[in-house]
Amino acid sequence: MPVYQYILRRLALTVPLIIGVTLIAFIISHAVPADPVTANLGQKAMSDPEIVAAFRAEWGLDDPVPQQYFTYVTKLLQGDMGRSIKSRRAVAEDIRAFLPATIELATTAIFFGVIIGILLGVLSSLFRNSWIDHVARFISLLGVSLPVFWLALLAL
Structure with a gap:
């Protein structure tokens, strides 16, 4: 099979994959x-039906579930990731605000990690x-075995 056919087939498979991922994320939510x-x-606010109705209308929760999914995918394709419930700003703005710090931390x-790994x-x-070999092996196995979020808590 030529390489270009393989690449085209792999690209064609990304469409159902993306649909599946968005559908699973939507169903889980x-x-x-x-x-x-x-x-x-x-x-407290649940006792006032007007507040509840306004919130449901604002976030599209009063629409049928298939309509909610269609709206979600349509906005996602347009680059609109919605608004954050926590900050009430556009999600893209929040990502733009926090991305430099995230990149700095990851880098x-x-x-x-690379320096310590090469050194060990x-x-x-x-x-x-x-x-020295046994300690280095223990540290490397520990680093691979422990969940990343737990290691991050230990590092704090």
Whole structure:
């Protein structure tokens, strides 16, 4: 099979993959047992039906579920990721605001991870089967085995 056919076939497979991912994300967000209105407005506001109706209309929660998915995908294709419930700003604005710090943190972590990994690898090869090799192997296995979020909490 020529390479261009392989690439075209792989590109064609991305369409159902993207549809599947958006559908799964949408279904999971709707399968949560908590009511989004109660979670955002609180119990006090739930006693006022006008506030609840306004919130449902503002966020499109009063539409049928298939219509909500269609609206979600249509806006996503237009680059509109919606508004953040927490900050009430456009999600794209929040991403734009926090992306530089995220890139800085990721770049620093990758840099130190590569430096430490290369250093441990060189030390392990130079001092094979010594205590240095065993400690380096233990550290590398620990780093691979522990969940990243837990390591991040330890690093704080």
